[in-house]
Amino acid sequence: MIDCKKIGRNLAFVLYLVCLIYIAIPVDVVSLAQKGRPLLLGFFSFERLGVCIFLLVLAMVYTYVVFGKQPAGKKLLQVTVGVSSLLVSLFFLHVFLALSKKPHYIIDDGFVRHLPNKKFYDRFIDVPDAKGIFSLKYAQTEYHSISVSFTTDQYGFRNIQEQSSYDMIAVGDSFTENAYVSDKEVWTHVLQEKTHLRIFNMSRGGAHPANYYYMAKKYIPIIRPKYLLCTIFEGNDFRKRSLRRKKKGSSTFTLSLKKSPLKSFAKEMATHYLAITDENLKNQYPSISWLPLEVSYQQKKHYYCFRKKDISRLCLKKADFAQSPGWLFVHQYLQKLHALCKEHHVELIVMLAPSKPRIVVPLVIKSMNMENLYNFIFDEKDISFSYFKEHLLELLNTPENQLRAFCEKSSIPFINLSKELQRETARGKKLYFTYDTHWTPEGNRVVAGIVAQYMQEKD
Template identity: 30%
Template sequence: MNKPVTPSLLKRKILLSVLIALPLLLFWSHESDLAYNLAQQRPILLGRYTEAYLGLLLLLSGAALAAWIFIWAPGLRKALQKQPLLYCFRLCSLLFSVLLCLFFADLAWRLQRQRYYKKSEADDFYSRMPNHVYEGDFQDKPAYPFSYPLAPPPAPPSHWRLSTDEHGFRNQQSLAKYDWLVVGDSFAEGSRVSDQETWVSLLQEQSGQSFYNAAVSGGSPLTYLRALQSMADKIPSDGVLYMLYEGNDFRASNYRRAAHAARLSPKRLKKYLQSSPVRGAVKSVFIQCFGTLGSRRFAHDSAVLEPAHRLYPLSWLPFQVNKEYGNHFSFDVKRLRDHYISEAEFLNDEGGKESLRLILEFKQECDRLGRRMILLYAPDKPHVLLPSIAEKLPEPQLHAFCKTRTGNWPPENQLYEKLLEGIETRENIVRRLCLQENIEFISLSPLLKEKIAAGEQSYFCYDQHWSKAGHQSVAEFLLKNPALQQ
């Protein structure tokens, strides 16, 4: 029989409950840095919190609930006090069973996911699965419900289809010999567009020349070299089109991953856990449950245009280049930060040095095979958009956007000057290298700047890749280029 609750005992229970509730309320009242996380294109949940912080809040709330039950349920407390080891064993067994199930589910999911790509033994060259068809629907809209406050309505969804040949690359015909072998990443393979809409397919159709597309999403200068070496005997060609995308190809992580693939390290373990498909599924459910709640908190609120507003640094995104045609573009602050770089910094950077070395090695391999090499330089969105942004956006507002990411940024009154210098740095270095090494060089930067200024949606608004219109423009430009007519 339970003892009666005395006034002093009741006061202690209330005091303990309040002491547990107050810190919890303090945590719930703290709002994440919305501008910082939105600038990195990270999800915001309940219109206030990052996924990690909301997860912590739910965990603390669960612990607080358990503590309150323990305080106000004397029967449960007595049972735990009588057999603490038994209940501890049951709890540990339950946790172990859950973790074991998650481990096997994650392993099975990873094995199933490997069917999308076929890797070589060296693990630095890969293709998609041979004779396979991938398809899906894509809508050019923000990745998460909580997004830019003044964003335009999303574009209607479109269906895409990607089919591979017997080698696992995106080709619809098989020939004994080709005029051109194409290497690159998703900008050469084509992302979010169908087979007949890629610039390689359009160029082949309109030029009368034959092209073998050996590009694959996620590639780097290292995999481009391996593609040439692996496909040289299988796919004879007269020349090679080498598409270099400045958005990803100069990253040092491309080469650290290959160099340390067999080494177990805390960073590699962390990356392995972050790439868990189970973690991704849980994150997706988490966002679906809590992402839409509060996502319209600042939608179409003109107050975000005031410098004092917390979302003022992002109120200009997506950036509208041409109001007459309404083409909009967005990008995360990291991609803009990549352009604040001097020539000396790039040449001393691990990723920059290795990329240039691999371009030279690729040229040597082409010379050995007797194949002509043309390098196509594909700029990222900030490179193409920054001149228009400098004309239309006040410098203090772009500076506020830049400051959402830590790092050394130029002073506000020198921001545009330094960034406009920086956007040409990497392209100029690659151009000079090509001139010195007798590599034909074609830049797509002037073309894309011209098309976007004229109102074309050359890139998707929220995705980094070229749209259907962008692929068409690149194909038409290359069709008229004398280098490909020779």
């Protein structure tokens, strides 16, 4: 005869043992820091903590069923009903919370965009993606909290007021849309005031070169501009993206349920109350001990953080980058965009938005421990340390050099932002947020000034 209680005891014991072993396995602190994620209680990532809690609860359920005074079958039924009720309640709570949030996006013509003719208000706080090792100098960020107004036009793009005609379309991702500054601080708006060019901002956070092409294909015949200014962000545009377009008519319900409010709440609570920020812990790991990066000018000190992928994506040799799927993807759609502009007698101008590490790392490279930086960037040592140390600046500039060469060969005007951004950063201006990837209000003003000077010299 099968001894159910003995089996239950053994199973509970195994679950407790697995939970203890899972806790005992060392967490990869460096990997969490590289991704900007929290270290909870000194042992856990968010996912590992979730698994441990699940195993522990399951073991406790088995313990209750096996060792309680009531018959095991009755207790098992009670537990099953209780757990099922809890899961159903959580699901409906999730649906209610998701749908009660006012949606900011719709799906139109296969692409996600903002609701048209709306004005949103929000508060942006420049904090790490997750409170943890990266946030040790958190109090020293200059842009702790910013009030942001965000206005959309009839098409759902970020334009304060509509014009009867436009001189320029500006297309790009979040570096052109700029969700983290207010309407009048976005570089396209500042550029419009400096030059009196009528600019249609046709950008969307999260977009990529294929989106730029398809949006231009739709809106160039409507807007009929003289110029199309396409901004390529080197941080993520040089990645091959999925071209699968959203189904037309996809509902707000689908968009609302995509992110779980309950999961977000759980992460926020775990991060706030359980994440550790121990300076001694950070110093145990040399490959991350240099973060946040300090850039000094006279009495000013600015701090910058970035994740591993923000800099590792730049560190490719010229030949490797030229054959990478990301570059071939950008190359393909810039060619299409160029042909489209020629067809409609629009002049295409390309501008590269440099990522934060490419601007700030060269400013402090002489004082950095290159071995720590090397170990932070690379898991698999495709590039030797000696080559990295000697050619780092060349590696960082590879994407820009490749894009500039393409533009020159294709007779496409190219705007270089990196030299001026680096010069102004060296002079003590805070052009990038400490933790976030994007340009600060001051950074937007500098970019607008560079583009304004280019357009004035061009005319």
